[in-house]
Amino acid sequence: MSSVRVFRYIKPLDAFLVTNKYGSLAGRLGLAEWHPAVWIGRLFTLDNDYGEHWFDNWEEREAHSTQAAQMGIDVGDLLIIVPERLAGGDDGPCHPPELRKRFWTDVLKSLELSYETLFEEARLQNAKAKEVASEGYIKDLEERIRQIQATLETT
Numbered sequence: 001m002s003s004v005r006v007f008r009y010i011k012p013l014d015a016f017l018v019t020n021k022y023g024s025l026a027g028r029l030g031l032a033e034w035h036p037a038v039w040i041g042r043l044f045t046l047d048n049d050y051g052e053h054w055f056d057n058w059e060e061r062e063a064h065s066t067q068a069a070q071m072g073i074d075v076g077d078l079l080i081i082v083p084e085r086l087a088g089g090d091d092g093p094c095h096p097p098e099l100r101k102r103f104w105t106d107v108l109k110s111l112e113l114s115y116e117t118l119f120e121e122a123r124l125q126n127a128k129a130k131e132v133a134s135e136g137y138i139k140d141l142e143e144r145i146r147q148i149q150a151t152l153e154t155t
Contacts, residue, residue: 002152003112006037007079009105012071013064016079016108025148029122030129030138037079039121040113044086054086055079081105115152119145 004025007016018026018036026036033039038052045051060080061068068075083100087093093100122141129136138144 003114004118006040006111006113007108009109010071010073010078013068013073013078014080014105015060015064016081017073017077018079022113025118028144028148029118030126030136030141031118031122035077035079039125040111056085057082081108115148119148 004022005019006022008019009016023036026032041054042051057080061075061078065075081101081104083097086100086104126138126141
């Protein structure tokens with residue numbers, strides 16, 4: 001099965017946006033929290049809930065607000081790598097911030113996820129929502145998944 005690119009790099013801002021395709025899928029599958037990549041951040045941080053904060057970068061966004069507006073980009077949509085947020089203190093960090101930023105920029109530029117991974121995460125989140133947050137539960141999730149799969153088969 002094919003995959004979907006998650007982020008689009010905006011070089012002049014040294015920042016990322018969620019791709020339209022991934023953002024649409026995340027919304028349809030119930031994967032979007034305050035931004036559609038929260039769950040991915042959790043996995044990047046050793047499957048830790050701290051990962052939901054990997055793009056808490058309000059000061060950095062504000063620094064780009066004028067240029068983002070000139071480019072027609074909502075500054076609130078910018079996802080900016082702050083290398084200090086991606087360094088653990090348990091037995092490190094092992095690399096300087098500049099290399100850590102370059103590494104994560106490369107990783108996010110190339111990040112693609114399979115539809116099967118997205119479907120599995122959607123099922124997981126939907127099962128949790130059914131138990132604790134019924135307003136987030138998607139009754140027709142399996143039908144949505146089948147529709148997406150059918151679309152993929154015809155393209």
